[in-house]
Amino acid sequence: MTTYDDRASLTDLTATVERVRSSVEGVIEGKPEVVRLSLTVLLAEGHLLIEDVPGVGKTMLAKALARSIDCSVRRIQFTPDLLPSDITGVSIWDQQRRDFEFKPGAIFAQIVIGDEINRASPKTQSALLESMEERQVTIDGKTYELPSPFMVVATQNPVEMEGTYPLPEAQRDRFMARVSIGYPSADAELQMLDIHGGVNPLDDLQPVAHAHDIVKLVEAVRGVHVAEAVRRYAVDLVAATRTHPDLRLGASPRATLHLLRAAKASAALSGREYALPDDVQALAVTVLAHRLLPTAQAQLNRRSAAQVVEEILQRTPVPAAPQQSGLTMGRGYDQQQPRRL
Secondary structure, three states: OOOOOOHHHHHHHHHHHHHHHHHHHOOOOOOHHHHHHHHHHHHOOOOEEEEOOOOOOHHHHHHHHHHHEEOOEEEEEOOOOOOHHHHHEEEEEEOOOOEEEEEEOOOOOOEEEEEOHHHOOHHHHHHHHHHHHHOEEEEOOEEEEOOOOOEEEEEEOOOOOOOOOOOOHHHHHOOOEEEOOOOOOHHHHHHHHHHHOOOOHHHHOOOOEEHHHHHHHHHHHHOOEOOHHHHHHHHHHHHHHHHOOOEEEOOOHHHHHHHHHHHHHHHHHOOOOEOOHHHHHHHHHHHHHHHOEEOHHHHHOOOOHHHHHHHHHHHOOEEOOOOOOHHHOOOOOOEEOOOOO
8 A cells, every 4th residue: 555654755746736736727717726626536536527607617627637737638528419439439340350440439538528518318428437437448348448547527507407418316426526616706807818818828738747647646645544533424424414304315335435535635635644534524515415316395495415415514523633643643533523614
């Protein structure tokens, strides 16, 4: 297992991520928390769903992240007539060889941008299920491995419903986190006019990290220590969604795993070799809310899934800080009262 016994590895991680963060923030002004979450999902080996109104930079964020890393990038524009084979690939008969030849689809890239994913039919959306979970594609009985690192960054518009298909529960559950960019502040929007008014900032964006750097960072994040009490805290949060009266569908065990991985990546981005309950708390809404289905009564009361997760965070006891310090940090938590967020 990779550990942080060598402090240079943690320093390298922080320096590399800082370069990528600065590069992306040069394109996406005034949204540092969204950029940080994107990097957290990347290092946690997850996939990101960007859901917001048109024109706030959803596709721009995905492209900026992809171009800041020297990885192969493919963009898929999801439309109602898109076929599953357009994503995964297809076997074509070769007359000269008198055999079928596999033509890889757009999914065979390290960073895959799925633009307006909810405009494709459920049949086409399902073509991503195996790729996102198992990082492989099976065509005509043959399995093809996808490159590493591999990340799907999908966008969708939650407002316009005409010509769209809601993502099924199985598809949403494969996204580690969902984020909304939101409108920029007045100062950030004014700065955007200065930067974007004359040229496209993506044209001058150069890679600041390589694919092998990201693979090393992912391996380092896997070695982040998570105490048993912190793991138990994540399990308690997810379990509470399965019994909450305002939810008819709670979070899955995959959600628990994603929450733990994201917490480890967040700890590494903060320069720590151990995860804290604060890491779990900070990511709980973005990792869990999009997987939950409120009851009809909760919807009538305008209770969102995010509000339910916030309530669960308030009610669930948080492990107390340990007495030890240094590398033993994160061990031996005692239970304390829920923390006010």
